[in-house]
Amino acid sequence: QQQVKQSPQSLIVQKGGISIINCAYENTAFDYFPWYQQFPGKGPALLIAIRPDVSEKKEGRFTISFNKSAKQFSLHIMDSQPGDSATYFCAASIYAGGTSYGKLTFGQGTILTVHP
Amino acid sequence: NAGVTQTPKFRVLKTGQSMTLLCAQDMNHEYMYWYRQDPGMGLRLIHYSVGEGTTAKGEVPDGYNVSRLKKQNFLLGLESAAPSQTSVYFCASSYSIGHDRGSIYFGEGSWLTVV
Numbered sequence: 245q246q247q248v249k250q251s252p253q254s255l256i257v258q259k260g261g262i263s264i265i266n267c268a269y270e271n272t273a274f275d276y277f278p279w280y281q282q283f284p285g286k287g288p289a290l291l292i293a294i295r296p297d298v299s300e301k302k303e304g305r306f307t308i309s310f311n312k313s314a315k316q317f318s319l320h321i322m323d324s325q326p327g328d329s330a331t332y333f334c335a336a337s338i339y340a341g342g343t344s345y346g347k348l349t350f351g352q353g354t355i356l357t358v359h360p
Numbered sequence: 361n362a363g364v365t366q367t368p369k370f371r372v373l374k375t376g377q378s379m380t381l382l383c384a385q386d387m388n389h390e391y392m393y394w395y396r397q398d399p400g401m402g403l404r405l406i407h408y409s410v411g412e413g414t415t416a417k418g419e420v421p422d423g424y425n426v427s428r429l430k431k432q433n434f435l436l437g438l439e440s441a442a443p444s445q446t447s448v449y450f451c452a453s454s455y456s457i458g459h460d461r462g463s464i465y466f467g468e469g470s471w472l473t474v475v
Contacts (some may be wrong), residue, residue, distance in 0.1 A: 253400075285468070347393075347405055348403070
């Protein structure tokens with residue numbers, strides 16, 4: 245049972261464009277929503293994360309938008325660059341649950357290709 | 361500055377064989393995890409550990425065993441490998457307290473093929 249659904253599976257964007265990846269979750273106990281970036285042959289690396297007490301978080305060209313009522317969150321990559329080409333995973337966990345926050349539930353992943 | 365190190369990086373097993381994947385972290389993290397990554401399914405938690413000498417089951421624990429005899433090491437064992445265990449395995453670690461406690465650090469993966 246997939247508790248975090250991610251879309252699209254793949255995304256092609258031109259250099260300088262905006263990349264948008266969406267995720268929806270079911271478990272209302274989730275209270276920590278990170279995004280991971282993974283390059284071929286490498287492990288996932290934390291990109292940016294948000295907790296549900298804020299609706300948006302921005303770090304450089306990367307922004308997470310969070311809609312608690314809709315149980316959705318999204319990653320926006322502004323001014324997309326060829327170096328951003330990678331697989332992106334959204335995830336969710338129960339941050340405040342003591343031993344639970346490393347138990348991430350991942351989305352299926354989105355392969356982003358940015359053309360020069 | 362090694363971070364999370366996994367060995368071996370690649371392995372081919374025959375059905376029924378056993379093997380152990382080793383994970384070592386040098387960040388003094390309390391928590392360690394083993395995930396598997398399969399196409400179209402993201403990463404799924406196999407087992408995790410909240411401290412030396414303790415382990416717990418994750419989402420997909422069947423067919424795997426783990427041990428954490430030392431704080432810096434977390435071993436994943438396959439007692440009798442099956443083709444369904446062909447996957448990429450990732451070890452990860454994190455702090456239990458502090459402002460950085462939500463950050464999970466992953467190793468570079470171990471590619472396992474069971475034929």
